[in-house]
Amino acid sequence: MKRIQNFINGRFVDGTGELFENRFPATGEVHSLVSAAGEQDVDAAVSAAKKALKGPWARLSVQERITLLRRVADGINARFDEFLRAEIMDTGKPASIASHIDIPRGAANFNVFADQIASVATEAFEMATPDGAGALNYAIRMPRGVIGVVCPWNLPLLLMTWKVAPALACGNTVVVKPSEETPATATLLGEVMNDAGIPEGVYNVVHGFGGGSTGEFLSSHPDVDAITFTGETTTGEAIMAAAARGVRPVSLELGGKNPGIVFDDADIDITIEGLGRSCFANTGQVCLGTERLYVQRGIFDQVAEKLAARARTYAFGDPFDQSTTMGPLISEEHRRKVLAYYEKAKAGGAEILAGGGVPSIQGYEGGSWVEPTVWTGLPEDSPVVRDEIFGPCTHITPFDDEEEAIQLANNSPYGLATSIWTTNLSRGHRVAGRIDAGITWVNCWFLRDLRTPFGGSKRSGIGREGGVHSLEFYTELRNVCVKL
Numbered sequence: 148m149k150r151i152q153n154f155i156n157g158r159f160v161d162g163t164g165e166l167f168e169n170r171f172p173a174t175g176e177v178h179s180l181v182s183a184a185g186e187q188d189v190d191a192a193v194s195a196a197k198k199a200l201k202g203p204w205a206r207l208s209v210q211e212r213i214t215l216l217r218r219v220a221d222g223i224n225a226r227f228d229e230f231l232r233a234e235i236m237d238t239g240k241p242a243s244i245a246s247h248i249d250i251p252r253g254a255a256n257f258n259v260f261a262d263q264i265a266s267v268a269t270e271a272f273e274m275a276t277p278d279g280a281g282a283l284n285y286a287i288r289m290p291r292g293v294i295g296v297v298c299p300w301n302l303p304l305l306l307m308t309w310k311v312a313p314a315l316a317c318g319n320t321v322v323v324k325p326s327e328e329t330p331a332t333a334t335l336l337g338e339v340m341n342d343a344g345i346p347e348g349v350y351n352v353v354h355g356f357g358g359g360s361t362g363e364f365l366s367s368h369p370d371v372d373a374i375t376f377t378g379e380t381t382t383g384e385a386i387m388a389a390a391a392r393g394v395r396p397v398s399l400e401l402g403g404k405n406p407g408i409v410f411d412d413a414d415i416d417i418t419i420e421g422l423g424r425s426c427f428a429n430t431g432q433v434c435l436g437t438e439r440l441y442v443q444r445g446i447f448d449q450v451a452e453k454l455a456a457r458a459r460t461y462a463f464g465d466p467f468d469q470s471t472t473m474g475p476l477i478s479e480e481h482r483r484k485v486l487a488y489y490e491k492a493k494a495g496g497a498e499i500l501a502g503g504g505v506p507s508i509q510g511y512e513g514g515s516w517v518e519p520t521v522w523t524g525l526p527e528d529s530p531v532v533r534d535e536i537f538g539p540c541t542h543i544t545p546f547d548d549e550e551e552a553i554q555l556a557n558n559s560p561y562g563l564a565t566s567i568w569t570t571n572l573s574r575g576h577r578v579a580g581r582i583d584a585g586i587t588w589v590n591c592w593f594l595r596d597l598r599t600p601f602g603g604s605k606r607s608g609i610g611r612e613g614g615v616h617s618l619e620f621y622t623e624l625r626n627v628c629v630k631l
């Protein structure tokens with residue numbers, strides 16, 4: 148059986164932790180064994196990363212780093228099918244999604260941040276001095292050092308490279324802890340890094356679990372200079388607490404319970420197409436997905452019916468078959484969580500407009516499948532409407548006017564993403580300005596310009612990544628003042 152190793156100082160090595168099983172979520176079968184990194188392996192990875200900060204990597208010019216980043220992007224594209232297969236085996240997501248989103252974005256992240264670092268400016272201020280000669284202040288951008296990168300399983304290569312690419316562009320070194328559910332593509336990237344000529348120790352990967360395991364060993368390691376994390380909010384709190392020791396910066400992209408608002412002047416076809424993706428794409432396992440939908444009363448029945456019809460169109464089956472449009476959830480454990488909410492909805496008296504159960508798929512009985520589901524009729528304080536479920540499901544509630552829609556949308560401890568659907572762009576702008584969320588889309592969803600600030604408000608995170616905002620996190624500005 149295939150064995151997935153840690154990647155430390157440019158070499159693939161077994162960890163001192165236990166071997167653990169990695170399953171194909173579509174069938175539940177074990178397809179590889181993963182060698183977990185123990186505390187001493189994490190220490191070796193962090194030491195390698197620290198040493199690499201002072202080695203050949205530190206002496207490269209920005210232009211030389213850019214060349215290497217572009218080689219990494221080319222290396223991912225050259226091995227596109229291997230990355231695709233690895234991602235599908237780990238997540239069960241359909242090739243139709245992974246080949247259009249995950250793997251191309253994995254490569255694009257390196258090119259985008261190569262462009263960013265090529266063109267980023269720093270500030271300069273001339274100042275007056277008592278002798279009249281003046282002084283010039285200018286900022287220099289320094290790498291922060293060793294970056295701990297703790298990743299989730301929903302978009303493994305995409306979200307990991309979203310952090311690794313800008314970190315390397317800025318001259319840092321990294322130690323990546325992929326999710327225990329999805330170790331493969333981060334490991335394969337180690338081969339690409341070596342082939343591209345990235346010096347040893349610059350990119351390291353340690354496998355294992357979270358609290359009390361590899362994730363915690365990494366986030367609490369004193370030689371990690373900054374930590375970036377995407378995942379669940381309570382994990383973010385644990386990582387932030389670990390980062391407090393040593394006063395280390397954190398960037399946290401956390402959970403969401405994202406609302407969608409549909410006004411009665413919305414273009415229904417565009418809206419249903421967008422909502423179909425925002426509620427069900429990647430089997431609902433996208434932190435930006437819509438799990439609360441507010442629809443103006445006059446078109447409520449029409450939208451509810453069409454969205455429910457859309458939920459029934461998904462094709463389950465072999466994730467490698469391009470005609471499959473919905474994969475399983477990541478794991479049996481996650482399915483238990485999602486199905487517990489399906490049960491809570493039933494018990495709470497929800498009207499089930501679509502789905503609500505488990506599909507029967509011949510040959511894939513052992514997989515963690517669930518039906519895309521649309522409910523209505525639950526109160527706003529129901530756990531189904533309050534908690535992040537992270538499944539292909541949404542709850543629809545009617546509203547009467549703009550003020551009520553805004554109040555409902557903002558009534559959440561989370562504030563990650565919102566979508567607003569209206570043909571009245573004045574209203575679109577007006578409402579967008581009053582939504583407590585890091586990202587608001589009007590008449591679209593997941594339209595991503597990678598230069599824009601990306602991150603959450605309230606309990607959905609701290610900090611912004613994307614474009615120059617990533618460079619702000621992965622560098623420290625230092626001021627030089629020269630008396631003229």
Ligand SMILES: NC(=O)C1=CN([C@@H]2O[C@H](COP(=O)(O)OP(=O)(O)OC[C@H]3O[C@@H](n4cnc5c(N)ncnc54)[C@H](O)[C@@H]3O)[C@@H](O)[C@H]2O)C=CC1
Nearest residue numbers: 298299325326356357358362363378379382385401434537
């Ligand atoms: N992108 C997002 O917003 C995501 C949200 N989730 C949500 O989180 C729930 C739980 O999923 P998990 O995979 O358990 O997410 P998680 O947030 O616990 O795990 C994400 C990563 O953090 C690591 N980790 C966990 N505890 C840690 C700790 N104390 N210190 C350092 N690292 C730690 C994990 O090993 C993994 O690499 C899901 O049901 C879903 O609701 C899950 C994945 C992504």
Ligand SMILES: O=C(O)/C=C/C=C(\O)C(=O)O
Nearest residue numbers: 301377400433434435595
């Ligand atoms: O950067 C993106 O385009 C996507 C980000 C998605 C997440 O952060 C998520 O689902 O966790």
